[in-house]
Amino acid sequence: MNETVISVRNLKKAYRNQQVLDGLSFDVRRGSIFALLGENGAGKTTTVRILSTLIQADDGVAMIAGYDTKTEANHVRRKISLTGQYAAVDELLTGEENLAMMGRLNHLDKELIAKRTAELLETFELTKAARKKVKTYSGGMRRRLDIAISLLAAPEVIFLDEPTTGLDPRSRRKMWDMIKLLANQGVTIFLTTQYLEEADQLADKIAIIAEGKIIKEGTAEELKEVIGEETLELTFADTSGYHEAQNYMSGEVDEEARKISIPIRSVRQLRELLNDLYVKGIEPDAIVIRQPTLDDVFIKMTEHNKVEVLVNG
């Protein structure tokens, strides 16, 4: 199915004199995971808040499941569920009570609430903590409960605003598994993140946002072509090794740090590279394999923009 469920056109929003969103446009396909990737202050949360009807855009149109978020907010609200950056859970109630309360506010009937509550507690591994006050939960448990609550009413579109920020690596992996599980059930997931790795792991489509605009959009693979792959960084203690190594391999060089960065495209290439060094008796001081980061994307993208400006000028 190639149906568009979220459609955003030329969205603009300014707070006082600061332009937070500056002509944002994108589409999200039904049943897909869409990641809005960007740094703090890029406009991610503002976008989520406009789409989830909490605030209104100054200009532009945002449609969800065919309804306008501005003029048909109540229709949109029936289709979506929002998990914001701050856990939307009641600290003084237990996990079970939180689910029951939200079930009632979602106007589900009693049996359905009981059934869904038990299911969701099970899925999100909260059954043991169900009768404990949320106050005593860890960050990861809170997040899980938060997402469980947002699934109660079986929404069509789920917004997850930085779902793993502040979680430890183990809880983050677990959260990823749960998000994948949701996507398999056919829900459309719109998530924001500042981690390239997270978007890569989860999303069918990634849009990179900077200064309120989408600067690049595509699948993880497509983005990687722009950003480059993983690189092997070799650092040398002495200049002779550094110069000798340059004879055998090509890559970006950093004279001052005596560092060579070589893009890695396969395990085989990596093995051959290291073999070469060994055979030639060149001993690097340090070997690091570096993942591309969001910084790299921004550096690349801003370089692109500059080039375009030059070309256009």
Added chain:
Amino acid sequence: MGDAKWIWALRDGLTMSKRSLMHIFRDVESLLMAIALPVSIMLLFVYVFGGAIQTGTDYVNYVVPGVIITCAGFGSSLISVSVTKDMSGGLFERFRSMPLQPSSLLVGHVVGGYLRNMIATLAVFIVALLIGFRPEAGLLEWLGVLGILTLYMISINWLFVVLGLLTKNVETAGAFTFPMLFLPYLSSAFVPTNTMPAWLDAFSKHQPMTPLIEVLRGLLIGTPIDYNLWLTILWFSGLLVLSYIAATLLFRRRKNE
């Protein structure tokens, strides 16, 4: 369909009221505070200041209505704190993204605050009776007391919901207790206003707390009420309507600056 909407709004209100009650009974400290404060204020006035204040009746009889409204004011002002807390966390953000009536979500705080105030009021009456309070009210007058106190508490509860919605941080919200604890002192709650300087007397006579207290005192111990009843109803139903409208408008607008 129109009917169904109303029923859902009511049901949601009940759900939220239940939540507020769970909060109140799980936050034992606040509950004890809400009960201990009025009782101590009453004991303070009756035993420490009471001997020096001439009111024409036993001072305990004179002071009970004042103690009750002072402490109801304090109890209500705690609502601002819980509303601000709800708004600054993620919970109300999610509520606002759901197809729910704002008044249903806020009414929980109003109802919860009302019940907490009523528990505190009951405690004051009991202790007052133990230390010599002798009301002359019959059943009808007691019902009148209940009615007037309900109007007063519900209206200022909505007022504090509004203040809670207007406030960004919990500390500021806590500061609203101050004027509510202070206003009754500038009325006939603890001393007759004609003992005050002329300008203060004029203020005290024309602020809403004075007619309210005169009505309660009249119902409880039979002092004259006359026009004060209508004045009280006018003041507090006016406040109720304005606060209610302001609260529902602010709920949607909040954070949309």
